[in-house]
Amino acid sequence: MTGTTRVPPTEITGLYGGLVKMMSRKMLGQVPDSLGVMWHNPVVLKDMMTLGRKVEKWDRLDPNLASLANMAAAATVGCSFCLDLHYFMAHNDGLDEEKAREVPRWRESSLYTPLERRVMEFAEAMSQTPPAVTDELCAVLLAELGAPALLELGAKVGFMNASARTNIALGIHSAEFSTACGLPPLATPAPAGVASQV
Known part of the structure; x- marks a missing residue:
């Protein structure tokens, strides 16, 4: 990904930068270029990370459904970084990897329950403009x-x-987290015009 972002990554420095890199290596096994991009404004990075951690702690929605919804939204918007990260997180959190892998083509897949389909339909519909x-x-x-x-x-x-929309606007792409831990590649949707089940 180096050199492909619209804002070039900068060196992550200082005490807080050291903590960010340490946390990233612990959680992701690497320090992705996206952190270097966001490091241009550490306050924005810190606040987005803080909010992201809080969102992940919410517990009224089943974790598998939440994971499928996040991935369906990322797929709809087209954020390869988010799709890859959430596939990797599904693996690390012990969620259903096979279902996570199939999210980009969920309408063509027979793996999902009716409730899971409705959750992904909601995420997809909410992610459209308008x-x-x-x-x-x-x-x-x-x-x-x-x-x-x-x-x-x-x-x-x-x-x-x-x-996802921030990542896309800044040219942040997949950091290949899932590849690094040996997960099979994400499924790809059928070409346009191919019948799909709802």
């Missing part, structure tokens, strides 16, 4: 998940959109 979430879909998810989990789903997808 958002395309319907009253009917919300009503079904409200009945299935309850208000607290549906609210969390919306907020998680919103945060993923903010992160």
Whole structure:
């Protein structure tokens, strides 16, 4: 990824920079270029990381559903960094790797339950511009998940959109976290025009 970002990475320095690099190596096994890009404004990096950690701690939505929603949002927006990171995180968190791997082509895959499909449909619809979430879909998810989990789903997808769109705008691409830990490559969607199941 070096040299492909729209803002060149800078050296991560200082005490806080050392902590950021140490945490990154512990959690990801590397210090991705994206941290060097974001290091141009450490306050923004710190606040986004803090908010991201808080979002990850929310617990009203099943972790597998949250992971699928995050990945579906990232796939819809087109953030390879987010897709790769969340696939890697699904592996590290003991979530269903096979389902995580198939998210980019979830409509063509037979792996998902009806609830999982609705959660990914919500994430996909919310990630479109303008958002395309319907009253009917919300009503079904409200009945299935309850208000607290549906609210969390919306907020998680919103945060993923903010992160993914920032990464895309800055030219931040996949850091190949999943490849480094030996995960099979993410599935790719069928070409446009191929029938898919809903």
